[in-house]
Amino acid sequence: GAGVSQTPSNKVTEKGKYVELRCDPISGHTALYWYRQSLGQGPEFLIYFQGTGAADDSGLPNDRFFAVRPEGSVSTLKIQRTERGDSAVYLCASSARENTEAFFGQGTRLTVV
């Protein structure tokens, strides 16, 4: 597809479980960003990849959160031992390179019960 694709669109999981959220960026985009957004709040920056490497992971809230982008394309956000407070919409964006127009996916709505 032409846009950023995120799967699944919705995920319900039990507290304590492990989840993986996937982001397929626009083909050829080297920069990839993850955010999470709670109701009524702005998107909270989590991590930024330039190619395969995490150029800035300062937004990851704790060590339960981890993200990878092994081949410089698809990225997976991994959350261990999920907590109810992790419930949010997780957004992914990509751009051709840093400091250029960013395109967002539709997000994954994660609900931890």
Added chain:
Amino acid sequence: SQQGEEDPQALSIQEGENATMNCSYKTSINNLQWYRQNSGRGLVHLILIRSNEREKHSGRLRVTLDTSKKSSSLLITASRAADTASYFCGDKIIFGKGTRLHILP
């Protein structure tokens, strides 16, 4: 912690009027992007202004940037019902909770 904010938090105007919203930030930026968000899902990129630019236009949108004051403004002229949305600014980091714009028919 919040790296900036948009104001006002909410704005209701009549269709056809102009809407102005402001963004202030705390960090250094290379560029500033304005986004629109409908229904709490993906953000749509509206316009990008670089740190060495002071003003930029795109259709009905006009963005200004004052790096000395660390502030930017977004003007939407001749507003339409379809402009009803939340608006955010930021670079890599999205600043603040956004401005909720409601266009009244």
